[in-house]
Amino acid sequence: MAEMTFLDLPSEIQQLIVSCVAKNSFQDLYRLRSTCKSMRALADTPYVYSSFDLYKYPWWTGLRDTLLRRCYDVGNPSTLYIKGVEYFYALQRHEEGLALMKRAADAGYERALYTYAMTRKLYWDDEEYFASFTREAVGTIGWLVRMDDAPWVPVVNEGFLTKKLMFMSTGRPLFYNCPCAPTLDFDWDLWQMELSKTEDICNR
Template sequence: MDKVTQANIDETLPQDMLAEIFSRVGQDSSEQLFILKLVCKSFLKLSDDPLVCKRMSLDRWDLVPWRNPKIDYIIRRCYFFGNPNADFRRGLINYFYKFYTELGLCLLEEAANNQIIEAVYVYGLIMFSSHQVEAKHV
């Protein structure tokens, strides 16, 4: 039985299949995705695939990446490709920190519609506190 090498994996599996695998790794753990990026240059290139950025978990980092341009770049890239976790982060920052309430609320609603649990709670609380949603008596 031949030993499977890195070159064989790159050559035998289609790029879209590898991107799907990488996106699932990044969805579960961004730390594991970064370890995967260190394997070879082709894996590093694949880790920047739009599908990977769209699904990447952002739970590892602080809400606001203070003075860290690398993390800020990753979060902006995820936001650009429609990552719902990035929408949630940008929504919180815009609503509570920058006071762009309309944009922040729109981003929070988008994240809540994509089943980001934290966004569902925050968006629900904002809507409830602004009397746009009535409490249901159970």
């Protein structure tokens, strides 16, 4: 029996495999693209571009604007999230930004799920979207928040900062005192240290 190669698989399976590679590693996708013309064609389909997580893209290679535009055109969730945050927090275009973040959250993009839920809580005291969080998602989101690099869009507007501080003073104590909260001992220690600060202590 002759051996079956990757290109002998049904086209739907080929697309699924390449999209999984694209979602996990841009470096692996580039290696795959370089193997042959057929792989290059597979890697350039809208389905693959919709699978990218742009937070994993090595931006020092360039082509940022071109990639963002193409991913946005095919409804890539990470691109919708990035543009939504930019519109809502940097450009003050709240309706458009919130709609983009919701599209990304509904697609299952965890950063968007967290940001959309927190935005609705901060601005409208709406907690309905928190019901979308699974226990596993909460753990993953917590890890992303702790490990992420600087945000794509620096948030400096006073309205947001005021709402953020208000939430931290009211919502965070409830979270850290909940016995089922998925926090680490290190997080609890940081919270206790924050509580014990006096006004004359520096803000580090």
